[in-house]
Structures are given as structure tokens and as C-alpha cells.
Amino acid sequence: MGQDLFVGPSDRPDKYRLVRLEGSGGEASLWRAEVDLAGESETVAVKALRPEHQDDLARISARWAEQAELLRFVTHPGVVAVREHFEGIPPHPGGAPADTATERALYLVMNWVPGPTLRDWLLLHPGREGTVAGLGVLEQVAEALEMLHSGRVTPSGRCVVHGDLSPGNVVVTDDDRAVLVDFGQVRLSSHQTVTPAATPGYAAPEVWTRGEYSPAADRFGFAALGFFVLVGTPPPADPDDVADQLFAHPFLHNTPDALRERILDGFGADPSRRPGPRAWLQSLRGGASTSARTFDAVPRPRAAVTDSRGPRDAPRTRVVTASPPRPPAHDAGDVERRLAACHEGPGELVRLALTTGVWEVERSWWTPCFSGRSYHVRLRDRQGHDWVAVEMLLDRDGASRLVWADGAGGEMTECLEELADWLAPC
Template sequence: MTSEQAEPGRSLAGRYRLTEPIGEGGMGRVWRGIDELLDRPVAIKELSISPHLPAREIEVLRTRMLREARSAAQLSHPSIVTVFDVVDSDDRPWIVMELVRGESLGTVLKRDGAQSPERVAHIGMQVAAALAVAHERGVVHRDIKPGNVLIAAGDRAVLTDFGIALLEGNSNLTSTGQLVGSPSYLAPELAQGGGATPASDMWALGITLFQAVEGATPFERATPMATLTAIVTEKVRPPASAGPLRPLLEKLLNKDPARRPTVSEAYEALAKAAGNAGKRGAASAMAQSPGGQDTPARPSEPGPAAAPSNAPVPAQGGATGRAALWRRILPVACGVAAVLAVIGAGLWLGSRTDEPSEAAPVEQSSTPEAEASEADESEPPEPEESGPEMTRHEDETGFALDVPEGWELERRDNGVFFHSPDGGYLQIDQTDTPGDNAKEDWEQQEGAISSGFDGYQREGIVALDESYLDAYVSAADWEFTFDGAEGRMHAVNRAFHTEDKGYALFLVSPEGQWEENRALLDEMTESFEPAS
């Protein structure tokens, strides 16, 4: 399967022509296009693949894309984006959808800030109505967020992006160790590795509405890992500007899923809070609530789903006031749905840390001496194998370090990645709000994070005292192994910080190449220079 993205003017199936990209996310692009047979505008979602993904991960993305089409196609409601067709080209699926002429709620909030409780309630009613139809048919969306709610003319709200939806009776399709969904909107039970249910969709709806009236999500932190930890461990701050929506928000954001309102109860509360705005759309919005009859697909002008949501990399979390630094540890991507996404994160891909002060290094140092003395009496020693050549990377954010030549640079929202030829990678994350003690912070976060990795096995969480780390306030490694898509993986998340800047070097390696990659991590850490 090619990873190259399409260009404007491309024709699919001799019928659909791409005109211009209108959105982009972890799984690919959304294009404005033309159905040349029916002469109507459409949205076309393109699946794009990173060249670094193994074959199994590529198949997961391909299957997820098809699931999105099937999930949305079986749901007919004015507040759910309509899927018209699925085209297979270049051995990858392309989804042809209704083109919604408008912008996402996320774009509205970014540009205009918090919205009035009445308007938010009116939008929320329509999303609740869409969820009612989905839940009745056994579909859990799993990624409710402002970016997946499109706002068209007349404040018509349309729910999009069923790419990670879970259909009743189908397998929970994720990459190995991956946390699915956008970290800020994940319910506590999902952040701890639980399964998705209608109640977890209701939590995400609550976070979305909270953000719409307050201007920010209640658990937003510097990294996904910190966000996930806050979701699990901290109380929801009371909304200050929610007005009539406050009682509903407090119920939707109950950490016990059994105590959250049903979608029908939420709809009734939203209609009441919306006042006249709600009355105008109430009848049509819930025309397909559970037990109701299907209504015609929708108004004439079709439109695009929001940019594909993804978590192609780490999962993260962190308690208030503690290091947001060590959060972005699980590239589930990775995710990393997102993840894991939990992130990226994610949630996300697994990792492990090394214990630098154990007996093994001592044994290794004594053995070469013995061998060397014997060799002196017989034949000249063979020349030592040298590691790969290193090249200096000076990052645009200010830090610098040496990396092996041949490791390919990739920039993502959740950090800088260097992909090694053996299938591993180094992820570098940073924060302006580091915690006081790297080791204690890793220990605090392990419980919430480890459940996101299949076959997780802790190797150790240890403070580091190497001389090349003397300039930092504290440093620690979290090492563990896990089951990756291509076999057993070994990883270490190395955290270190100054008074005002924290860094994490997250190394993931195939088990067979661990020793040499672990040695490279030490070399890269020793060469590291923080931003000034």
C-alpha cells in the first residue's frame, strides 16, 4: 500500500474527482470533491500511511477506515454525516461522504472562544440525538469531541468520524497496546483500560459541552499522559459559565459510568436548557431516538467529515502541579490515538526503562578484562566493533543531541521522533512544568498507564546518578517490555529536568536489538543539551 498522498485533480473509480484538501488528521486527509456522475459536491476521506508502520498496523488502519464507512452507513439521521460510497484505489479505501458546508465546533471555539449555554445546549441536543440512533443500533462512537462536530447553516450540528467506533459484536479494533480516542475526552474507565460503552460516549459529550461553555476542557494538561492521569485522579472543576447546563454537566462527568444520565435524559435536559433555540429543532432532532422511526437521510447539501481523528502516538497523564514532563510516554500510535491514544496517545505503543545500577553492568565489565588478559598471551585482540556514526540534531525548539546516522526524523504534535532501521524509535517530549522528582512521578503513573500495554512487564523504575546527568535536578528510567505488533518490544522512558524545563527520551526497540539500542540511548543522553 502506498503512503503517498493524492494530488488535486485525481479521479477515483472514474467518478469522483479530488479538488482541494479541507482537513487533515492522524489517518489522512479529507478532500472536497465532485461526484461527476451526479454532478454534486462530496467529501472524500483519504487514508494515508506512514512508511514506518509495520504491515499489521497498516491493516488495522485500513480495516478501521472500512469500519467507519460501515458504522456511519447504517445510521440515518440529519445529525450524522451520510456515507455515499467506498472506493478501493491503490489498495486502500476512500470514503465518499456528504459535504457539510460549515466548520467544526473545534474551529468555532478556537476562533470565537466559549459559546453561550443556550447555543451549546442547542448543538448538544443534536449530538445527543445522533448518539441515540447510534447507541440503539449498537454503535459506540468513542471519539466525541468538538473537532468531530460540524456546524452548518442554521446551527445544524453533524456528528462525524466513526473511524474508531465500536460495533456491538465486533472486535475491539486497535493496534497492540493502543489507547483509542482523544486523551482530553476519554472517560476515566477508558483511561484505565476499560471497555467503551454508551456511558463513555456520554462522558465525552459532557467534556465537549464543558469545553464549549468554558473555553477549555477540565483536565487539559501539558501532555496526553498528564491529561490521562488527571482524568483518573482529580476531581472535575465546577463549570463557572455553564448557567442552566451546570447540573447536566455535573451528571455527565460523574466518574462512575453507572451514574451518568442516558442519552435520552441528556437530550431532555439539553432541550430545557436551550429554551427557544431548543424548541425549534427538538422535533426533528429526536425524530430517530431509540424506538423511533427512521427519517429521510438529510438536507440537500452534503459535506465533509472533520479531519480524521487519530492518536497516532503516546499515551499520557499527570497530576496537577506535578511534572507534565513524564506524561507522554505511550506512543500508541500512537497515538497515537490515540491516542492513546491513551493516548497518542494516546493512547498507545509500549515502552520500558533500564536499571543502570544493577549487577549486570559489573559482570560485563569484569568479563572483558579476563578475556583481554588471556588474549595478550596468545594472539592480538580483535578490533572492537564501533557503533554507528552520530550526527548532531539541533531542534527548532532549542534542545540538541547526537543521533545515529540513518535514523529518520519525523515531527508530530506529541513530540519529535527518530525512526531506527530495525523498527524501533526514539521519541523526545518536553514540558515547561516539570515535577520535583522523576522517579516518584513514574511510580505514581505506572498503574494508570501499564494497562494500555498488552503483556506489560515491569523491569524497573530507578533514579539515575550518572555523572552526565549531574546538571539536572532529578532523572529516572522507567523500563518495561510489552507485546508489539511484530513481537516482544523493550523500552525505556528516561525523564530528566532542570528547574524550569523537563524532557523525556522514550526509546522503543525490538527485544533482539535492545542491548545496542540501550547503549545508544546512553550516548544520546550524554550528548543532550537542553534549550537555553
């Protein structure tokens, strides 16, 4: 076992023992840590500035200090609590003299929130029941956001903006309580930034183009969370004409018009016209109570997102893991119907391709990732080991071709070749 490492302010350099690195992003790393309080060990989260940003320490320190002070005004079960912010020496073995270190590091300490992120929680709750429960989680997020936006949490009455809503920044506890974490872009609504830093697909267009963070930008991010819960894939990362991109999104291709319009309301280009989180969520349900029609109208298979980033920090590359349906039974006219359906667009094409029987090959499944013009899919075994990577290239008319890397053999190759032949006439 390696030597324990510690961090802390200058007067207590060994205050926090680093237990495990939970995630690392462009600006900071997130550690699970422990602190001794009244003779007992308590778990906390320690956000540490990455060493490559030391040249910008003063500016980032001022921003983190402002964030910490701002969040100290917030006392709400749906918002993570901040404990302290300090500069100290880099992670070090216990007992290292703090006054001999020449390098300085920046830290933000928050309460530890046990539980998976919303992204991982949905993997544990697949299918229609997971969608219903996921929207229940979003009800709590909506309540926390509207409290932040209300102005009731600051003495001046100004509203607080989260600034980086994403599935990785919502933690679901064991008792299904949703907590907003990673307030890396939190600010008062009157503030702006010329250096946007948010999660692609979840940040409003005005964040990318004008660096404007506002409650309306959070409302966009909340709609993106709702889209993720309903559909299982992030909204398009390109901030230009998001609503138009979503209108043509494969997983909304066959969604009823009324439901699709209600979903798109949250992504409007005019920030002033985006509904509040609870109003938007209520509109999806068609009233005060949960409507089964809302969930039954969403195309399946439902997918949930995993990615290569740690639980709570910074940009990431997403891979969408779909829960596989059983292959349909094929009758004599099935091939003709499937080929005709190919011409309806990329969404129908891919959804049909994923139900051609590939699911059952050697107990495997697809993990598709839509990039806008192609689906990159990776075949995995049930332990998650990669077997073969496949790319399904789509053009604007829905035509496609299938490409896969060497490594598939036997029955797998035969299946892929059959799928490629099936797609060719489209």
C-alpha cells in the same frame, strides 16, 4: 496552479478529483473532493490512509470496511452518510494507468458536510449568546447519539457507538444543524479494541485503560463536549481521576456547587452511573427550558478552542483563545484585593491576571493554554500574528511566576514586568 490529482477504485481510478487537503492526523488525511454525477460536480469528503501505515493496510482496511458497512445502516440528518470504501492507487494525475501501480492506498468516501466544526463555530459565536446557542447545538448531538445508542439503526438491535466525540468531529451547517462526522472509532457496542485511538480530554477512562467502547463512553465524550461549550477549554487530558481534576479545574473554581456537581455527573468513573446525553443537558438547564442562571453561573471570560490540527482528523495540540473583557477600573484598594484573591487558587489567580490591563496593550489579547501546572499564553495582534510567548507557572498552592521569551519591546515589556511584579507576592 498545480496539476489535479485523482483517486478512485480499480475500475474508475479517476473517479474523485482531490480539491483541497482539509486535515491530516495520525492515521489518515481528509480531502475535500469532487465527483461527476449525472453531468454535475458534487462535493464529497475522502479520507485517505497515510502512506506510513501501508504495512498495516489489511487490518485497517478490514476496520474501515466494517465502519462503512455499519454506517450504511444509519440514515439520520445528524450523522454523516458514507458513500463507499475501496482500495486504489495513491493520488495521481488524471489518466494514469491503474494496472501499472505497485502501491495501494485505502480510501473512505463520505458526504461533504459544509460548515465549521463546533470548535471553530464557537469562535464565531462568543459570549453568553454563543454559549446558549452552543448548548442548542448539543441538543441535536444528544438526539443523534441517543438514536445511535437505541439499537434502532441495526437489524440485530445492537447499538452503535461513535467512539471519538470531540469539538472537531461535530460540524455545524449554515442553518445551525449539527452533524456528527469522523466516525473513525465507530463500532457495535459489544466490540472492543486493544489500541485506543481517541481525542485526549474527550475519551472515557475505560477507553484508555481497557480499550472499552460503549454508549457510556460516548456519554462521557458528550459531557466533555458540554464542558467545552460552557467553559471554552477541553477537560483534562489525563484519564486518571478525571472528576477530581475537573473539581479543581480553574474555570470551575467559583462555579456554584449544584451546577458543578451536575457537570461532574457526566464524568463519573463508574460508566453505569453516567446520565444519557439529553438527561445530562437537561440537568444543567435545571428543567425543560433554557435557564439563564446556568450560563450566568459559569466563570468568565468564556474561551473557545482552536488548535493546530486540520478540521476533522486525529490528535492535536490545543490552544485556548479567550475572548478578552475590558480591563476593570482600579481604585485605591484594588491591588490589595487582587493580591488577597491570588491565594484562593490558580483559577482565580489567572483570571485576575488576565484582567490587569494586558488586553489593551497595542490592541492585543492573550491566548492561554492550561496544562495542569502552568498556563502558556501567547500574545497576538488582531490578525492572529504571534508577538511574544509567555508562560505563567503555577504550583498546587496557587503561587506563580511569569516567564516570557525575548521579542517583547517597549510598552509590552513594561506591561509584562508590571504583571510579573504583581504576581510575585502570590
